[in-house]
Amino acid sequence: MTMNEDPLDPAPGAAGGATDPSEPHEMVQGETESGTEPQASALVVAPTGPSAGDSATNEPGGAMSLVGHLSELRNRIGWSLLAVGAGAIVGFMAGEPIIAFLRSPLPIEQALVYTGIGDPFAIRIRIAIITGIILAMPVILWHVWRFVAPGLTAPERRAILPWIPAALTFFVVGVGIAYVILPFAAAFLLAFQTPDLQPLLTAREYFDFVSTLFLAFGLLMEFPILLVGLSRVGIVTSDRLRRSRRLIVLGIAVFSAVATPGGDLVSPAVLGATLYVLFEGTIIVIRRSGR
Secondary structure, eight states, X not given: XXXXXXXXXXXXXXXXXXXXXXXXXXOOTTOOXXXXXXXXXXXXXXOOSOOHHHHHHHSTTOOOOHHHHHHHHHHHHHHHHHHHHHHHHHHHHTHHHHHHHHHTTOSSOOOOBOOXXXXXXXXXXXXXXXXXXXXXHXXXXXXXXXXXXXXXXXXXXXXXXXXXXXHHHHHHHHHHHHHXXXXXXXXXXXXXXXXXXXXXXXXXXXXXXXXXXXXXXXXXXXXXXXXXXXXXXXXXXXXXXXXXXXXXXXXXXXXXXXXXXXXXXXXXXXXXXXXXXXXXXXXXXXXXXXX
């Protein structure tokens, strides 16, 4: 300190943080050599709103997680089972006239017998469940469509949606065909009786035969709907079906023989012939649609 310096004056470079421009100093993070704040390296704050993936799961047709798919499947199955249960209640309450209706195609007047004390109740329950499935088929098809539709594009949904009522129609037609051929199948099987072999038909075996026959015809009649749906999404074409005709005909014969109960020749022959006619008609429909 010299005599001319004021002891109260701050030290050089300490007032207001000013420094000699000629002296080097440390650069603060975020400064540039020009002393201005950077613009190109500015910190960008990511938005805190919902991400695109989250919003996609909430939109129709958006991506859905595995848990979301399982939850949706559980809900659809639950509503379908409730519909079957409601139809089964109706079938159980109307069990007696339904039994008389299903008994009428038999070509003999012999009454059906049962050998177990719980057989009448078990038969009513089985008939009620089959009736519930048939009555609930519109609801089941609707929920199947609602589960599959989000995975399709808009053109695919527009192309497949009209076939949902057709699937219900084919199911009803299949059950109707089964009821029509029931007396012929029964007559074929009963034609092998002899004086030493007389029929004693039990109610459980007969109604098991009838219910399985109805479901087999109703479900297998959905075969054309499946082919049309696969063609709409580009999996099969009419040319590919024509090239695979022999293999498909063999599959129809095997499924018809396995699905129809009783061991008669009438049921698998009628079912196989019906499916083959529908297969050829499906090829024509697919070819006319340009696929």
